[in-house]
Amino acid sequence: MAHAIPTVVSGSAAPPPAQRRSRTGYILLFPGIAWLLVFFAIPLVTLFATSLQVPVPGKPGYFEPGLQFSNYATAMSEYWPQFVRSLVYAGIATALALVIAYPLAYFIAMKAGAWRSFLLVLVVAPMFASFLLRTYAWKTILADDGWITSTLNSLHLLPDHRVLNTGIAVVAGLTYNFLPFMILPLYASLSKIDPRLIEAGGDLYASPIWTFAKVTWPLSLPGVVAGTLLTFIPATGDYINAQLLGSTKDHMIGNAIQINFIQFRDYPVASALSFVLMAAILILVFSYIRKSGTEEIV
Numbered sequence: 001m002a003h004a005i006p007t008v009v010s011g012s013a014a015p016p017p018a019q020r021r022s023r024t025g026y027i028l029l030f031p032g033i034a035w036l037l038v039f040f041a042i043p044l045v046t047l048f049a050t051s052l053q054v055p056v057p058g059k060p061g062y063f064e065p066g067l068q069f070s071n072y073a074t075a076m077s078e079y080w081p082q083f084v085r086s087l088v089y090a091g092i093a094t095a096l097a098l099v100i101a102y103p104l105a106y107f108i109a110m111k112a113g114a115w116r117s118f119l120l121v122l123v124v125a126p127m128f129a130s131f132l133l134r135t136y137a138w139k140t141i142l143a144d145d146g147w148i149t150s151t152l153n154s155l156h157l158l159p160d161h162r163v164l165n166t167g168i169a170v171v172a173g174l175t176y177n178f179l180p181f182m183i184l185p186l187y188a189s190l191s192k193i194d195p196r197l198i199e200a201g202g203d204l205y206a207s208p209i210w211t212f213a214k215v216t217w218p219l220s221l222p223g224v225v226a227g228t229l230l231t232f233i234p235a236t237g238d239y240i241n242a243q244l245l246g247s248t249k250d251h252m253i254g255n256a257i258q259i260n261f262i263q264f265r266d267y268p269v270a271s272a273l274s275f276v277l278m279a280a281i282l283i284l285v286f287s288y289i290r291k292s293g294t295e296e297i298v
Contacts (some may be wrong), residue, residue: 051271061265068268075272079256083277086252089167089242090235093174097182097231098224100175105186105223106216110195123183131177135244138173139164142245165247173241181230189223190216225292233281253277 054066076083108119126134142148142163152158163169193216201211239254253273260270 047271047274050267051275053268063267071268071272072276075269076276078269079253079273082251082253082256083273083280085250086236086254086277087280089171089174089250089252090232090238092171093178093235094182094228094232096171096175097179098228101179101182101186101227102224105183105190108183109187109190109193120187123180127180132240134177135173135240138169138176139244142169142172164245165250167246167250169245170242170250170252173245174235174238177238177241178231178235181234182227185226185230186220186223189220189226193219221292225289229285229288233285236281237277 049065050063051071052065052067052069053063053071054068056062056064104123108116108123112119140146144162144164149158149161149163152163153161160166163172197215197219198211201215202208206214236252237254239252239258242250242252242255243258257270257273257277260266260273
């Protein structure tokens with residue numbers, strides 16, 4: 001009995017599975033790439049071009065394209081104190097946040113048990129309120145007639161007899177507002193540690209402090225690095241805490257950018273300050289990551 005020979009339909013053959021998977025990857029990447037292009041790359045180029053603009057003669061507040069690199073020298077010569085103050089305040093706030101967050105994250109990850117989810121909700125809950133509202137609340141907490149100021153004055157710990165409108169208030173506000181960004185990475189890192197490793201340290205007659213130094217702390221370093229970066233970077237560019245809790249002597253680089261952009265309408269100087277701040281943060285971040293030996297987190 002004769003069998004029919006199948007006919008081959010001419011036309012383009014279907015792409016192999018590997019090629020289809022490759023195209024699928026590019027398609028999935030496209031929305032993210034488009035988002036970065038529209039909302040990061042293009043504004044970044046525009047900001048750099050604005051930082052080089054020159055003023056239009058006879059028209060204050062108006063600028064035209066140019067290559068005036070002296071805008072950077074002007075920005076840094078006038079606002080270097082605010083720049084240094086931003087790094088100092090952000091560094092102190094980051095260190096305080098680490099000291100406060102590490103024991104709390106350790107307790108939630110290792111000891112909380114059934115209360116773990118509830119405690120995590122408490123950590124995140126303040127972030128549901130407005131950043132501005134939380135900072136205003138600290139303005140009330142640190143008021144001159146508040147119990148915190150009264151207690152510190154009774155202990156003779158305040159040289160100016162007040163907390164509000166000082167650098168102490170600004171650092172306190174920065175520490176509080178960015179504390180969840182320190183706690184959550186630490187918790188994620190600590191919760192991945194196998195408890196048997198800590199128990200093994202005790203079985204080998206290591207003291208709790210020695211076990212922490214040799215086991216817990218090294219294994220939690222990725223969370224420490226991530227938490228410090230997530231705290232330090234936004235704290236450096238913040239201006240709300242210095243505006244509401246500090247005085248003009250406590251203004252940070254974010255306040256200088258805001259004033260130049262909104263009040264003085266000096267867009268090139270504001271853009272130059274933004275670029276200098278971004279470059280300084282990038283250098284500090286990559287140096288910190290390389291020194292800490294946790295390049296895998298980036």
